Amino acid sequence: MKLKNIQPQQVYRHNKGLLNALHIDGWLLLGLLLLLSISVAIVYSASGGDEAVTVRHVIRIGIALVLMVGFAQIPPNIIYIFTPWLFAAGILMLIAVILFGDVGKGAQRWLDLGVAKFQPSELMKLVLPITVAWLFAHSQFPPSYKRLFSGAIIIAFTASLIVVQPDLGTSLLIAMSGLFVLFFAGLPWKVILAAITATVASAPIAWHFMHAYQKQRVLTFLNPESDPLGSGYHIIQSKIAIGSGGIEGKGFLGSTQAHLDFLPESTTDFIFSVLSEEFGLLGVITLLLLYSAVIARGLYIASQAQDNFTRLIAASLSMTLFVYIFVNIGMVSGLLPVVGLPLPLISYGGSSMITLMISFGLLMSIHTHKRLLTD
Amino acid sequence: MPDPLKFNSDAEAFQQKRLFRFRLYFAYGFVLLLFVFLISRMAHLQWYNYERYHGLAEGNRISIETLPPTRGKIYDRNHILLADNQPVYALSMIREKMDDIHAFELALMNLLEGSDPEKIEAYFKKFRQLNRSKAYTLPFSVSEEQAARFSVMSYKFPGVTLTARLKRVYPHKSTAVHALGYVGRINVKELKKLNEQEYLGTNIIGKAGIERFYEDRLHGSPGVQQIETNARGRILRKLETTPATPGEDIHLTLDIELQKYAESLFKDKVGSIIALDPQNGEILAFASMPTFDPNLFVDGIDQKNYSRLLNDPHRPFINRAINGQYPPGSTIKPFVALGAIEKDYISPTKKIYDPGYFDYAGHRYRDWKRTGHGLIDLNAAIAQSCDTYFYELSLTMGVDAIHDAMSPFGFGEKTNIDIIGESKGILPSQQWKMETKGKPWYRGETIISSIGQGYNLTTPLQLAKATAILANRGKIIQPHLLKDELKDSSSSQIAIKKISNWDSVIQGMVDVMHGKKGTARRHGKGLPFKVAGKTGTAQVFGLNQGKYNADELAKRLHDHSLFIGFAPVDNPKIAVAVIVENGGSGSKTAAPMAINLMKHYLEEKLTGISTQTESKQ
Numbered sequence: 001m002k003l004k005n006i007q008p009q010q011v012y013r014h015n016k017g018l019l020n021a022l023h024i025d026g027w028l029l030l031g032l033l034l035l036l037s038i039s040v041a042i043v044y045s046a047s048g049g050d051e052a053v054t055v056r057h058v059i060r061i062g063i064a065l066v067l068m069v070g071f072a073q074i075p076p077n078i079i080y081i082f083t084p085w086l087f088a089a090g091i092l093m094l095i096a097v098i099l100f101g102d103v104g105k106g107a108q109r110w111l112d113l114g115v116a117k118f119q120p121s122e123l124m125k126l127v128l129p130i131t132v133a134w135l136f137a138h139s140q141f142p143p144s145y146k147r148l149f150s151g152a153i154i155i156a157f158t159a160s161l162i163v164v165q166p167d168l169g170t171s172l173l174i175a176m177s178g179l180f181v182l183f184f185a186g187l188p189w190k191v192i193l194a195a196i197t198a199t200v201a202s203a204p205i206a207w208h209f210m211h212a213y214q215k216q217r218v219l220t221f222l223n224p225e226s227d228p229l230g231s232g233y234h235i236i237q238s239k240i241a242i243g244s245g246g247i248e249g250k251g252f253l254g255s256t257q258a259h260l261d262f263l264p265e266s267t268t269d270f271i272f273s274v275l276s277e278e279f280g281l282l283g284v285i286t287l288l289l290l291y292s293a294v295i296a297r298g299l300y301i302a303s304q305a306q307d308n309f310t311r312l313i314a315a316s317l318s319m320t321l322f323v324y325i326f327v328n329i330g331m332v333s334g335l336l337p338v339v340g341l342p343l344p345l346i347s348y349g350g351s352s353m354i355t356l357m358i359s360f361g362l363l364m365s366i367h368t369h370k371r372l373l374t375d
Numbered sequence: 376m377p378d379p380l381k382f383n384s385d386a387e388a389f390q391q392k393r394l395f396r397f398r399l400y401f402a403y404g405f406v407l408l409l410f411v412f413l414i415s416r417m418a419h420l421q422w423y424n425y426e427r428y429h430g431l432a433e434g435n436r437i438s439i440e441t442l443p444p445t446r447g448k449i450y451d452r453n454h455i456l457l458a459d460n461q462p463v464y465a466l467s468m469i470r471e472k473m474d475d476i477h478a479f480e481l482a483l484m485n486l487l488e489g490s491d492p493e494k495i496e497a498y499f500k501k502f503r504q505l506n507r508s509k510a511y512t513l514p515f516s517v518s519e520e521q522a523a524r525f526s527v528m529s530y531k532f533p534g535v536t537l538t539a540r541l542k543r544v545y546p547h548k549s550t551a552v553h554a555l556g557y558v559g560r561i562n563v564k565e566l567k568k569l570n571e572q573e574y575l576g577t578n579i580i581g582k583a584g585i586e587r588f589y590e591d592r593l594h595g596s597p598g599v600q601q602i603e604t605n606a607r608g609r610i611l612r613k614l615e616t617t618p619a620t621p622g623e624d625i626h627l628t629l630d631i632e633l634q635k636y637a638e639s640l641f642k643d644k645v646g647s648i649i650a651l652d653p654q655n656g657e658i659l660a661f662a663s664m665p666t667f668d669p670n671l672f673v674d675g676i677d678q679k680n681y682s683r684l685l686n687d688p689h690r691p692f693i694n695r696a697i698n699g700q701y702p703p704g705s706t707i708k709p710f711v712a713l714g715a716i717e718k719d720y721i722s723p724t725k726k727i728y729d730p731g732y733f734d735y736a737g738h739r740y741r742d743w744k745r746t747g748h749g750l751i752d753l754n755a756a757i758a759q760s761c762d763t764y765f766y767e768l769s770l771t772m773g774v775d776a777i778h779d780a781m782s783p784f785g786f787g788e789k790t791n792i793d794i795i796g797e798s799k800g801i802l803p804s805q806q807w808k809m810e811t812k813g814k815p816w817y818r819g820e821t822i823i824s825s826i827g828q829g830y831n832l833t834t835p836l837q838l839a840k841a842t843a844i845l846a847n848r849g850k851i852i853q854p855h856l857l858k859d860e861l862k863d864s865s866s867s868q869i870a871i872k873k874i875s876n877w878d879s880v881i882q883g884m885v886d887v888m889h890g891k892k893g894t895a896r897r898h899g900k901g902l903p904f905k906v907a908g909k910t911g912t913a914q915v916f917g918l919n920q921g922k923y924n925a926d927e928l929a930k931r932l933h934d935h936s937l938f939i940g941f942a943p944v945d946n947p948k949i950a951v952a953v954i955v956e957n958g959g960s961g962s963k964t965a966a967p968m969a970i971n972l973m974k975h976y977l978e979e980k981l982t983g984i985s986t987q988t989e990s991k992q
């Protein structure tokens with residue numbers, strides 16, 4: 001991999017207005033601010049009107065927005081340069097977690113850095129797709145099988161380090177973000193079909209390696225009513241919350257399921273249920289329209305990107321956002337097994353919000369750091 | 376300068392861009408498709424299944440609690456409380472809603488200091504194996520003060536609820552228990568007959584006496600309270616409340632003070648006294664001795680007390696006033712006499728010679744007075760209770776005429792008092808004997824029937840009712856215990872040809888008390904009012920009294936002592952019937968009891984001074 005000189009003055013467009021000066025994409029920002037406003041309202045409601053929780057959430061959103069703007073300033077070619085180092089650091093931290101990690105909720109996911117606890121898998125949500133995109137930066141589309149295979153190895157290796165934490169859900173989602181890069185790089189359809197077939201076929205083997213609680217989640221998913229007071233309880237109560245919202249919902253702050261403690265984790269993983277209960281089907285459709293607009297903007301940015309590295313990153317990050325949305329909503333509505341996963345941009349919670357906003361910073365950077373086509 | 380991030384040729388770039396864009400469209404199409412799928416899932420939950428989930432959500436938060444009604448209080452005729460409700464507290468626990476059972480166990484031991492910690496521990500051990508979703512009430516009573524202390528810290532113990540309920544209390548304890556009855560826990564048999572809706576939240580029902588007869592009025596109707604709870608069962612707020620309709624307070628005709636006095640007359644004796652107001656059938660005293668404390672039954676009687684009462688040879692559970700069936704003895708003579716003169720079997724002035732016995736068909740029927748009464752008319756026959764007079768008279772009349780004479784007074788029929796389970800007694804006739812024994816009537820049986828022996832059996836209440844009708848000169852009354860109920864029976868009157876016949880019979884009864892030779896003349900002396908009475912002494916031996924076999928034999932062979940009477944004769948205010956089991960002669964035992972009761976009641980009434988009304992509660 002040869003590193004070429006890049007002239008910064010060539011990269012920048014002429015700045016027009018504050019947004020351009022800050023490398024902010026106005027449309028994306030608008031969509032995000034709308035979603036975050038909804039988030040603040042729902043967290044306020046789901047926490048039972050807890051102002052302390054809401055203020056903390058707003059502060060976190062503020063920090064995330066600052067980080068987003070900060071990352072938007074970094075030109076993609078700088079990221080390109082640091083990609084191998086970031087990947088190496090990420091892998092080392094994942095190994096460190098396995099060796100020294102703090103046990104939380106029965107899984108080693110945290111790395112105690114003294115001042116703060118840190119979740120390296122969160123970092124890998126961004127680093128892995130960037131690394132795989134880096135791999136295909138100079139490749140022809142569709143790339144050679146050899147290169148596709150090396151990409152698959154990187155994905156599998158990273159995912160396996162997370163699986164052993166153990167965190168099956170996150171490892172699958174991270175693997176997904178890498179696989180999206182392969183898909184957008186032009187992974188042949190027959191390979192995709194073959195992979196899907198193989199995955200379905202290997203499900204019994206995966207079952208064998210699952211932890212008891214993971215198996216329980218799957219079993220509960222298949223039949224939540226079988227254990228109405230145990231693990232099925234969450235799903236049953238969540239479905240009651242959603243269903244009882246009806247078309248128009250019970251109104252803001254009207255969630256009886258959350259306010260009366262029937263709904264577990266109502267501010268985090270199950271916040272969608274609160275939203276559905278209070279704003280009904282119309283609220284759900286509005287939310288999904290907003291999400292699809294943000295995803296569309298991300299994919300549009302990918303389509304406008306000028307090189308393989310940035311277009312793969314932009315497309316992968318947009319699709320990863322979609323997967324997170326789909327899995328969370330699918331989970332709380334009883335379509336998918338319960339995996340501890342927040343609803344992007346809406347749930348209360350720190351690290352996933354930060355990671356997401358950084359990825360939007362990267363999208364903005366990709367969109368605003370275009371080289372002059374006329375050079 | 377070549378750039379690594381730039382494509383080599385425009386053509387190549389265009390082709391790669393096309394591939395990439397196609398994949399973008401495909402991906403976005405996939406996104407939209409799955410979003411539509413999610414929306415259809417949501418529509419399925421929120422639109423198609425809305426009703427179901429709405430119901431479940433409401434069911435989640437709203438729990439229905441029944442509010443048991445307050446049982447109506449029972450008062451006596453002077454508004455003195457006979458059955459009250461007293462608040463008692465209990466704790467109940469639902470295991471699945473409890474955080475830390477052990478912590479509560481410790482807190483409870485602290486709360487109920489003084490009670491046996493091992494008992495608490497044993498209960499909790501058992502509790503941990505019981506159904507986790509059911510509420511169990513702790514078998515330890517909680518005082519008002521302990522209840523207050525618990526409610527302060529109750530927030531620490533979800534799943535534990537303090538409930539206050541009202542417990543039935545009988546402040547006069549054993550007094551009038553056979554009239555009042557008592558409440559107790561609903562048993563399986565009762566449960567089948569109940570309207571369950573009416574008994575939600577209640578486990579108490581009237582078991583006997585007034586408590587049972589007026590159950591419907593006393594019970595009331597339960598209310599319903601909708602309570603919003605959270606997932607842990609904590610009550611957040613009360614929604615709609617339909618209050619319970621309390622049971623009706625009722626007043627009895629009993630005079631509890633008179634009742635106490637009546638019961639005190641028995642001392643250790645066994646039997647029954649009924650006193651009623653002959654003008655309206657209101658029962659003033661209703662004693663069946665011995666008695667027992669109804670308070671023992673309210674929360675379920677313990678085995679020790681129960682077997683003590685059950686094994687008592689005097690059988691305190693038997694309501695002798697309505698279930699004790701006794702030969703009436705000579706107390707029936709006034710009724711037979713009335714029938715005889717009314718139907719002209721004999722004239723009141725006709726005299727019969729009594730040598731002290733009566734021979735019939737080779738059998739000698741003896742008079743209680745061995746030496747005989749000599750020549751005797753109707754008045755003297757009643758006053759001196761001459762047996763021979765009635766022996767002879769009965770043969771003239773025949774059993775059916777005696778039956779017909781006595782039947783309007785209510786003998787052989789239930790009085791239909793407002794207590795369940797009354798006995799009918801027996802008023803024999805030829806038809807009766809054929810139907811029940813399958814044998815014809817023998818005339819010798821008529822002879823002993825005429826003095827209230829043989830097949831004749833009456834309950835004390837029947838005797839009292841008959842006495843009251845006699846006092847009323849034929850106006851039939853309905854004995855009853857409920858005060859407010861105006862059971863108007865003034866329409867029925869025993870038809871009689873000659874009004875003076877009442878006087879003839881009643882005069883005989885007056886002479887029992889006030890005549891020179893009256894059987895109870897000792898007790899009639901110095902009374903401030905005139906009494907009409909009749910003594911009775913019923914032979915026990917040879918009668919079917921199997922129920923009392925446990926009693927010791929010697930005592931068992933003593934005659935029953937009976938007395939009926941009313942006073943004042945000119946304007947009867949009280950009619951009394953007394954039976955003392957194995958009490959000996961009627962004049963010796965039963966008569967003074969009845970006279971004392973009348974005196975007690977009438978002196979109070981005549982002077983207008985009530986010693987009791989101040990103790991209203």
